[in-house]
């Protein structure tokens with residue numbers, strides 16, 4: 001089937017600029033509608049449809065549909081896709097002529113979808129199709145949202161430059177600052193590869209700006225249980241990425257817009273609730289680290305003891321106190337979280353990240369100490385206390401959000 005759309009699809013309810021996913025009565029108990037947004041993907045679309053069909057047909061038989069939503073691509077992707085419909089009867093093609101944008105294309109596809117499981121995958125083969133079967137398994141086990149993630153075990157990116165990695169992580173940190181209650185629920189909130197239960201997003205007004213449809217689903221949907229599946233983001237073989245500088249501004253706009261519109265008390269409460277118990281434990285562990293550091297420095301450097309050089313002694317003392325702190329945080333402060341992620345690989349990774357956060361904290365400590373004592377002319381010991389308080393809070397927050405991540409599912 002092919003549909004050509006010149007205007008946005010009729011809304012089921014009046015909400016200017018918003019989309020509403022309608023509720024439907026299902027003929028099949030479990031039916032997947034997978035949307036493939038495309039813009040100039042004529043060289044990729046055939047291969048993708050072929051691989052997806054060969055993966056899904058044995059598992060779902062005829063209980064699925066692939067919906068290509070193309071924004072009138074100059075390379076006529078819609079035409080190529082349409083020519084495949086004969087061979088792949090579960091394929092539907094939408095050609096939008098008056099709107100552009102990845103996120104709205106996905107919503108447009110979901111609006112005409114027949115399934116109770118809605119999904120999205122990129123049309124450029126950068127999302128490995130095989131991961132779809134794992135996502136399907138997760139959603140069929142009853143979670144509301146199953147997301148393919150680059151940032152958990154078995155996940156990653158292929159050949160990204162350090163700049164691209166920093167930009168990607170920077171965007172995530174920005175999200176955590178502006179919208180902590182939403183962004184911290186997932187390791188990869190930027191993912192564009194996921195499945196969601198239709199009933200978790202029906203009758204919600206969704207109004208995404210730009211690229212990040214998943215953030216909208218998380219923020220506005222009724223998402224309780226989430227499952228993440230690791231995947232490696234592949235390099236593009238043909239065609240070009242459509243990401244422009246404008247997308248970064250759109251992303252910021254989207255976050256701020258959501259921040260303003262999510263004024264429901266429950267959301268605010270969620271954002272503002274501060275984990276005091278954990279923070280107290282983190283502080284106590286920090287103090288134990290100071291004791292370890294001081295005692296070791298004395299043992300290593302004192303002429304009557306080991307008499308090692310001051311710098312070497314301090315480095316050894318600091319590293320051992322970091323390991324001390326890590327161990328207690330691992331089994332006490334964040335024990336409930338680490339017991340759920342307890343492979344040696346995961347523990348090592350947390351130790352390395354903890355080291356990095358401490359090191360960065362040390363740099364901040366020195367900067368703040370200098371800033372307060374020199375600029376404000378405050379006694380250096382007082383200034384150090386302030387610096388320690390600020391850096392401990394920073395260490396705690398970053399570790400909570402990035403290292404021992406609390407997922408609310």
Ligand code: GDD
Pocket residue numbers: 036037038039040041069070071100101102105121122123124126190191192193211212233240241242243
């Ligand atoms: N219909 C439509 N309209 N499709 C679009 C548009 C548009 O305006 N812009 C991009 N697309 C399609 C592309 O053709 C591709 O199939 C998919 O959306 C992703 O676009 P890319 O430009 O290839 O994005 P990317 O590779 O940089 O980013 C992807 O990876 C991120 C990280 O996981 C996207 O999938 C993001 O959604 C994802 O977050």
Ligand code: MN
Pocket residue numbers: 122124126236241
């Ligand atoms: Mn891509």
